[in-house]
Amino acid sequence: MRDLIFLTLLPVILYCMAKRPFIALGMWIWTALFFPNAWMYGLGNTIRYNLMFAGITIFGYLVQKDKPPTRWGAIGTLVTIFFLWTCMSSLLGTGNPVDVMDRWTYLLKIVVLFYFVNLIVAKKLHVDFFLWSVVFSVGFFAALEGLKFLGSGGGHKIEGLPGHVLGDRNELSVAFVILLPICYYLLTEFGKRSHIIKWGMLGLMGLIVMSIIGTQSRGGMIALTGLFIYMFIKSDRKIPLAILAGVLIFVASYFISEEWAQRMDTIGNAGKDDSFMGRVVAWKLSFIVAVHNPIFGGGFKVIEYWPNWQALSQEFDSFPFFYTGEARPDPKGTHAAHSIYFQLLGEHGFAGLAIYLSFIVVAFRKAGNLSRRARQHVETAWMGTLGTMLQLCIYSFCLGAAALSFAYFDLMFGLLALIQVMDSRILPAQLAAIESARAAVAPATPAPVKAVRAR
Structure with missing residues (x-):
């Protein structure tokens, strides 16, 4: 059907x-x-x-x-440099050629999406449609799974769809956290026009929070907590925000299982958690790859290739300052890097990591600058709100993906492109239109009359 x-x-x-x-x-x-x-x-x-x-x-x-005129700006330039860097790391790397080609092709598709967001988006309608498309994709799944979680009394464990970019529940939970600032922008922009949209978006945001809890993802909970703290610091409405958080915590407490509580307790004792220390082992192996290949790294999925895993394991004790406790590399199989930072470090070297972090930092700063400039005029105030929310998206991603191999995510590159296009195209165009309108209605200053001397 x-x-x-x-x-x-x-x-x-x-x-x-x-x-x-x-x-x-x-x-x-x-x-x-x-x-x-x-x-x-x-x-x-x-x-x-x-x-x-x-x-x-x-x-x-x-x-x-x-x-519309094309302006790549600093973000577009750095993303292009990063992609070219991955081309070199793929050619010079030591990973499984099949896996390398698969991940390189995947990144190519993401970069093409980034380019066409820059090329096509030219006005507020385009930005809003893009964001609504995100809500009707990730948001729909979050709402559906959140209802299942509530309907089961907290017993439903939320997983991603098999074969999907968000198939891993940890990555799914981070995507849910990133979605919350987007929903907030759409709520402030469209909620005042319709009570249905207002209460619908509020309900969706509540279900997203329930879905994050339902994934039982520690990274998702850390990102959610960090997002709330950041919003609380930035917000002018601290009391309503605190009340909302209190209500959500109160409701969620009825659906939290013993298993969930035990998983969250391991956050405070990460050094004794086998799962976390296994990730630290993968981080150290990625670091060793970067030490040997500091410029271009070892290529996509370098530590997930069994011959590399074995060779790196033999050097594991050569860097005692990188503490892993009693944890050692798994002798039976490989593991992912489990951190965007160590993933990039191992795959593309110190230089590749620096380039990636450069366009993340530039985008964060541009979003903040965009927000400050846009708030000066009523006509561009929507970009002021959206700029702040996109900063929150970047912050949530960098925090939540610190323990995930999630460096290449379609949504994040799309949001970075929105920041670039608003900063270089939409805001300047609207500011120019505002100045033109003001100049048109301003009264003309009469020319001074020269006195005529009598003869």
């Missing part, structure tokens, strides 16, 4: 996408995050929607007559 409904709507969707490239762009990120194939079982399951929608987006942009 789902296949029939979606396939019936597909021609209409394709027509709208062909007419409006920004709609195609929104559907591109929607398919990347929603993974429609996992929800269908018949003919609809065989179609590569993401590839189809990406192709239509690219074609629609190429035939578009009035293309």
Whole structure:
């Protein structure tokens, strides 16, 4: 039935996408995050929607007559340099060639998405449609799983969809945390126009919090806690925010299981937790790779290649200052890096990590600067709110993914592109329009009259 409904709507969707490239762009990120194939079982399951929608987006942009001017800015330049760096690390690396090509291709698709967000998004409508597409993908799944969690009295354990970019529950929980600031922006922007949207977004944000708890992800809870603290410090409405947090904690306490409580208790005793110390072992192996290959690293998934894992394990005790307690490399199999920072360090070297962190820091600072400039005018105040929320998204990602191999995430690169395009294209255009409007209504200053001397 789902296949029939979606396939019936597909021609209409394709027509709208062909007419409006920004709609195609929104559907591109929607398919990347929603993974429609996992929800269908018949003919609809065989179609590569993401590839189809990406192709239509690219074609629609190429035939578009009035293309907005392209300004890559510092973020676009650094992302391009980083991608070129990964090309070199892939060529010179020592990882499994099949895995290297798979991850390089995956990153290529993400970078292409980043480029076309820069090329297509030109106004507020485009930004809002992109963000609503994110909400109707990750947000839909969060709402559905949150309802299951509440309906089961906290017994439902939330997992990602198999084969999906968010298939891992830890990565899924971080994506849920990143979604909260986006929902807040949409609430402030559209909630005042409709009570349905207002209460719907508030309900969705509550379900997202429940879903984060339901994943039983320690990284997700750390990111959620960090997000609340950051929002509390930044917010002008500290009392309502504290009350809201208290209500959510009170409600959540009825659905927290003993297993969940035990997992969260290990955060304070990380040094005694085998799972966490196993991650520290992977971090050390990634560090050893970077020591031997400081410029380009070892390539994608370098420590997940068994010959590399064995060779690095033999050098494990050569760096005693990198403390791992009694934990040692697993002699039976490899493990992922389990940290975006050590993942990048091992895969692309100290230089690759520095480039990645550079565009993250630049984007964070640009979002803050964008927010300050935009708040000076009523017409651009929406960018002031969104700039702050995008800062929170970056902060949540950097905090939550510190213990995850999650460096290449479609949504984050898309949000970085939004920051770039708002800073270099949308805000300057709106400020210029404001100045033009003010100049048009300003009274003309009469020219001084020269006195005529009588003869």
